Amino acid sequence: MSEQVATCPNPNCKASIGNIVVVEDQELLQIGGLLISKVDGVCIKCGKQFHWWATDRLLEAILERLIKKEEKTIEKS
Numbered sequence: 448m449s450e451q452v453a454t455c456p457n458p459n460c461k462a463s464i465g466n467i468v469v470v471e472d473q474e475l476l477q478i479g480g481l482l483i484s485k486v487d488g489v490c491i492k493c494g495k496q497f498h499w500w501a502t503d504r505l506l507e508a509i510l511e512r513l514i515k516k517e518e519k520t521i522e523k524s
Contacts, residue, residue, distance in 0.1 A: 457495035464490070464497060474504045 453476055455462040465478035476483045476499045484501040 453499070455490040455493060455495055456497060457490065457493050460490060460493040460495060462490055462492040473501055474508075475501060 451467045453464045453467050455464060465476050465483075468475050468477045468482060470482070476486060478486075483499065486497075486499045488497050489495065490497055
């Protein structure tokens with residue numbers, strides 16, 4: 448299991464929200480003793496809305512791989 452920190456989306460805040468934990472190629476949010484696949488809330492430091500959906504994270508990862516593949520194809524041309 449690898450981990451990275453999930454932070455507030457407000458660029459002026461960046462407070463720690465929890466840890467992003469990868470389990471069998473799926474990114475889940477760990478907050479305390481919970482692994483969460485979907486959550487909506489607000490940052491307690493600045494009030495910025497925070498949304499987390501594991502399916503959206505999976506889509507982002509797929510799109511990033513496709514973009515990188517496209518960039519490599521362009522470089523070879």
